[in-house]
Amino acid sequence: MVRIRLRRVGAKKQPSYRVVVIDARSPRDGQxxxxxxxxNPRTEPETVGIDxxxxxxxxxxxxxPSAAVERLLKQQGTLARxxxxxxxxxxxxxxxxAQAALVAAPEGGRKTRPAQQVQAQSVEAVQEPAEGAAATEDAPEGEEV
Incomplete structure (x- = not known):
């Protein structure tokens, strides 16, 4: 029987995998x-590239497909197709x-925030201290805001 499964590559304690088609009786790192x-599960978000x-x-x-590869194929929509x-x-x-879905996919991923949201939060953070400093400058001496 032929299986589609993951083959481990990468350094010690830094795994990344190749998605391979292999005979079910072969060892994990066999030909x-x-x-x-x-x-690559170590990136944020996970990097998946399957032809x-x-x-x-x-x-x-x-x-x-193995259980792990089946999960990856479901995420991409390959099993539905x-x-x-x-x-x-x-x-x-x-x-x-599939090509159109790949092009239309948002940058980033499920674990990252959109760039506009991050930029809006950084602008708000910069404006808040400036407004507080301006209010203390306008107040008469001896009074606190």
Whole structure:
């Protein structure tokens, strides 16, 4: 049986993974049939790069994803597109949709704040101390605000 699973790469205590198509009986770091992507859980947010065309091909050939790879494919929407492929939609339309979704994806990710929100908060932080200092300058001497 052919599996789509993660292959560990990277330094000690700094793992990153490659998404590989491999025979189920092979060891974790054995020779893969094909490398179809990468996954780095140490970045904020996690970095996932999977070639959707190759993933759809191998899934259509009967390759079984591991639990971790299945989670990654669900996040990208690949498994939902695979079901639609099985129901008869053309692969070209599905790949065009995947490419459009990749382009339309927001910068950052689920763990980062939008740049506009961060900028607005920094502007407010700069203005607040200045307003407080101006109020104390206008007050007559001996009185506190």
């Amino acid at each position: 893969p049939i094909e490398v179809i992507g990468s996954f 959707e065309a190759r993933a759809l091909y191998w899934l259509s050939q009967g390759a079984q 695979m079901e639609r492929l099985r129901k008869g939609e053309s692969i070209e339309a599905l790949l065009a949709e």
